[in-house]
Amino acid sequence: MSRCILVMGVSGTGKSTLGSALATQLGGRFVDADDHHSAANVAKMSAGQGLTDDDRWPWLAQVAAVSQPRANETVVLACSALKASYRDRLRDTIPGLAVVFIDGDADTLHARLSARSDHFMPPSQVALQLQTLEVPTPNELLCAVGLDDPTSQQVRTIERALSR
Numbered sequence: 001m002s003r004c005i006l007v008m009g010v011s012g013t014g015k016s017t018l019g020s021a022l023a024t025q026l027g028g029r030f031v032d033a034d035d036h037h038s039a040a041n042v043a044k045m046s047a048g049q050g051l052t053d054d055d056r057w058p059w060l061a062q063v064a065a066v067s068q069p070r071a072n073e074t075v076v077l078a079c080s081a082l083k084a085s086y087r088d089r090l091r092d093t094i095p096g097l098a099v100v101f102i103d104g105d106a107d108t109l110h111a112r113l114s115a116r117s118d119h120f121m122p123p124s125q126v127a128l129q130l131q132t133l134e135v136p137t138p139n140e141l142l143c144a145v146g147l148d149d150p151t152s153q154q155v156r157t158i159e160r161a162l163s164r
Contacts, residue, residue: 001072002069002070002071002072002073002074003069003074003075003096003098004067004068004069004074004075004076004077004094004096004097004098005022005026005028005074005075005076005077005097005098005100005142005158005162006077006079006081006087006090006097006098006099006100007019007022007076007077007078007079007100007102008078008079008080008081008082008087008099008100008101008102008136009080009101009102009103009104009133009147010080010082010104010109010126010129010130010133011080011109011113011125011126011129012104012108012109012110012113012126013102013103013104013109013147014102014147014151015032015078015079015080015102016032016034016078017151018078018100018102018145018151018154018155019031019032019076019077019078020032020076020078021151021152021154021155022076022154022155022158023074023075023076025155025159026074026076026159027074028073028074028075028076029069029073029074029075029076030075030076030078031063031066031067031075031076031077031078032078033059033063033077033078033079033080033081034078036059036062036063036066037059038058038059040055041055041059045125048125050125050128050129050132053085056086057089060086060089060090061089061093063077063079063090064089064090064092064093064094065093067090067094068093068094069094077090080129081099082129082132082133082134083132083133083134084134084136084137084140087099087136087140098142098162099136099140099141099142100141100142100143100144100145100158100161101135101136101141101143101144101145102144102145102146102147102154103135103144103145103146103147104146104147104148105147106126106127106130108147108148109126109130109147110126113125113126142158142161142162143157143158143160143161145157145158
């Protein structure tokens with residue numbers, strides 16, 4: 001069975017950590033959407049400016065293209081996908097996309113981003129990302145996991161949801 005699991009949430013939630021661990025556990029391929037941003041998008045975010053929808057559409061198209069599962073392949077995609085329209089765009093290219101939402105509070109997210117030195121997203125963008133976030137509806141959600149849950153527990157929660 002081919003499938004793609006989207007691990008989504010605002011910056012600092014641990015999408016890449018969870019996505020990589022989940023892909024390993026499921027014997028799948030991991031795709032980090034951040035690796036596919038244009039230089040212009042990275043520069044804009046590094047300068048503390050939020051991306052517009054026009055900035056995001058080409059990026060989301062590229063992310064969707066590289067996240068297509070091959071025959072009998074599981075792909076785990078770490079992508080913010082903050083708006084329902086972004087998830088819809090991904091779903092247009094990746095039918096059956098399963099959505100996992102990492103939920104967390106602003107203070108924890110700000111602290112995590114402040115502690116990172118190897119990422120282009122400044123802590124000042126947390127508030128903007130939380131304003132932009134459209135929490136997935138129960139109809140589109142495979143499951144939600146807590147920001148403070150250990151990665152191993154998050155993976156187990158997702159595996160249980162996949163087996164239902």
